Amino acid sequence: MADCVQCGAFTKFNGGLCLKCYKNGQVAVAVENEESDVDEADYIIGGLSERDKRYRYNMIKGRIAETLIQELFLSLGYNVFRYGMENTIPGIMDLLKNVRSDVAQDIRRMPDFVIQNPKDNKVYFIEVKFRASGEFKKKDLPKDYPYQNAYIILVSKSHIKCITVDELNEGKEITPKSKNWLGRREEFGLDKEVIIDFCKFAVQFFQGV
Known part of the structure; x- marks a missing residue:
């Protein structure tokens, strides 16, 4: 209707x-x-109003980055489950746009994915972010972020990098010159050539951003 x-x-x-x-x-x-x-x-x-236009534009960029990472892990044989608020509670994103409460904040902070490595059945929380700057620091995390065991995968215009919340708390960060490539995460055991292919996809999708 x-x-x-x-x-x-x-x-x-x-x-x-x-x-x-x-x-x-x-x-x-x-x-x-x-x-x-x-x-x-x-x-x-x-x-659209200018405010709503910016909101939708940023949402689309985030969704593209999420899809890239989802397809990357699927292509490598991982089981990938969408876990974020919009997937767990459909339609909740628009309802919470102007809501400020502890419950609303906890819902917004839900990681985007749960992935499972079928080789050892280990599971991981994955939060996907897009940053044109190629930077992600502890200050970019929501205050009191509850998922301390989550992995932050950063998609930029030329790289896909990864850092854990624990590492952010230790003072480490992602910068354009940092070496924390996703392909170097030994716990995932990823094919670096596949990641390079997906980096090329990122360049195609985000070159004008």
């Missing part, structure tokens, strides 16, 4: 307005006015 983008009431078309909102003219229309001091970016002109 389609909902009104303004009030949430029933409407005939996805992304449209209900009859009441349409009549009330609640969508702002940017009008050229030399005397106006209101920034045009404050208006919604039949599309």
